[in-house]
Amino acid sequence: xxxxxxxxxxxxxxxxxxxxxxxxxxxxxxxxxxxxxxxxxxxxxxxxxxxxxxxxxxxxxxxxxxxxxxxxxxxxxxxxxxxxxxxxxxxxxxxxxxxxxxxxxxxxxxxxxxxxxxxxxxxxxxxxxxxxxxxxxxxxxxxxxxxxxxxxxxxxxxxxxxxxxxx
Amino acid sequence: xxxxxxxxxxxxxxxxxxxxxxxxxxxxxxxxxxxxxxxxxxxxxxxxxxxxxxxxxxxxxxxxxxxxxxxxxxxxxxxxxxxxxxxxxxxxxxxxxxxxxxxxxxxxxxxxxxxxxxxxxxxxxxxxxxxxxxxxxxxxxxxxxxxxxxxxxxxxxxxxxxxxxxxxxxxxxxxxxxxxxxxxxxxxxxxxxxxxxxxxxxxxxxxxxxxxxxxxxx
Numbered sequence: 093x094x095x096x097x098x099x100x101x102x103x104x105x106x107x108x109x110x111x112x113x114x115x116x117x118x119x120x121x122x123x124x125x126x127x128x129x130x131x132x133x134x135x136x137x138x139x140x141x142x143x144x145x146x147x148x149x150x151x152x153x154x155x156x157x158x159x160x161x162x163x164x165x166x167x168x169x170x171x172x173x174x175x176x177x178x179x180x181x182x183x184x185x186x187x188x189x190x191x192x193x194x195x196x197x198x199x200x201x202x203x204x205x206x207x208x209x210x211x212x213x214x215x216x217x218x219x220x221x222x223x224x225x226x227x228x229x230x231x232x233x234x235x236x237x238x239x240x241x242x243x244x245x246x247x248x249x250x251x252x253x254x255x256x257x258x259x
Numbered sequence: 260x261x262x263x264x265x266x267x268x269x270x271x272x273x274x275x276x277x278x279x280x281x282x283x284x285x286x287x288x289x290x291x292x293x294x295x296x297x298x299x300x301x302x303x304x305x306x307x308x309x310x311x312x313x314x315x316x317x318x319x320x321x322x323x324x325x326x327x328x329x330x331x332x333x334x335x336x337x338x339x340x341x342x343x344x345x346x347x348x349x350x351x352x353x354x355x356x357x358x359x360x361x362x363x364x365x366x367x368x369x370x371x372x373x374x375x376x377x378x379x380x381x382x383x384x385x386x387x388x389x390x391x392x393x394x395x396x397x398x399x400x401x402x403x404x405x406x407x408x409x410x411x412x413x414x415x416x417x418x419x420x421x422x423x424x425x426x427x428x429x430x431x432x433x434x435x436x437x438x439x440x441x442x443x444x445x446x447x448x449x450x451x452x453x454x455x456x457x458x459x460x461x462x463x464x465x466x467x468x469x470x471x472x473x474x475x476x477x
Contacts, residue, residue: 112276113272113273113276115276125276139362139363139364152364155363155366158367159367159371162371163374198264201265201268202265202269205265210470212470212471220262220266221266221269221270232367233366233367234366234367234368234369235474235475244262251261
């Protein structure tokens with residue numbers, strides 16, 4: 093049986109996609125994304141003692157990563173560093189030229205929509221985009237399943253209105 | 260475009276995000292994780308130091324006033340110093356209590372609420388313990404001199420008068436500085452003041468707690 097450190101590293105490797113996705117949701121700039129991913133991984137190691145192996149590691153990781161990302165986003169300094177023009181952000185993430193035009197446009201629209209959301213709605217949006225069940229979303233965020241359903245419907249309406257406004 | 264179509268766009272980001280972020284996690288794997296885990300927490304250390312400082316003040320004040328019950332100004336000075344020490348210990352104790360309840364893997368709404376509460380308590384405690392120094396130094400000086408057998412108030416009553424005036428002016432200057440430093444013309448300083456002990460931090464933390472309540476209710 094491996095050490096706690098080995099177990100942590102193995103679990104992190106299996107679930108590192110969660111770290112990338114959360115960092116991608118809260119940071120548009122590649123350097124900030126790397127910083128945030130690093131912060132999440134460090135905090136995960138610090139909190140690993142509280143992880144109950146009987147429960148899903150993905151839920152634990154989503155909670156932790158979102159908590160770190162929201163705190164990160166709320167710090168004034170961090171916010172200032174993110175004040176880059178929209179075009180630059182879109183270029184950074186969409187990496188123009190590396191994908192078909194239509195997909196590129198969809199990504200830009202998605203990021204424009206995400207940029208207009210608050211920290212908590214972003215967390216909900218991420219879990220929705222990641223196809224997590226209402227039950228798991230409720231567990232991660234600490235709200236009821238009914239509340240999750242209501243909020244997702246509102247996000248859908250908002251997304252529709254957002255796209256309509258821009259076309 | 261519907262939200263469901265956004266899902267497809269989001270999934271297409273997988274490879275790119277992994278590629279751009281992988282290097283960092285790779286570095287983390289190679290770094291000394293055990294040292295990171297044991298890393299000292301500056302906030303808690305600061306609060307422990309405040310408790311030790313408060314304990315010294317309590318001993319100073321608490322050992323003074325019971326022996327000077329018959330001299331009103333010395334009694335008041337001793338009690339004020341004693342109370343200040345208790346306040347410093349309580350503020351730090353409450354802050355540490357909040358820190359201990361922080362579980363970064365807790366449900367998002369709950370953890371963010373706890374963090375906002377911690378920030379509120381930490382800033383409020385810092386404000387009370389810090390700003391009261393504009394006045395506390397006077398009774399403290401009276402107690403220190405009293406322990407040496409000198410009644411400062413009787414020897415130099417003007418010290419208290421001037422001290423009180425200085426304290427009021429100091430408080431007003433602090434207030435003015437906080438306003439000046441938080442001007443949008445000085446964003447760097449505004450951030451530093453906001454992040455340290457401006458009352459604005461409490462308001463901001465409270466606003467976020469309200470936002471969380473709203474998010475949970477809707």
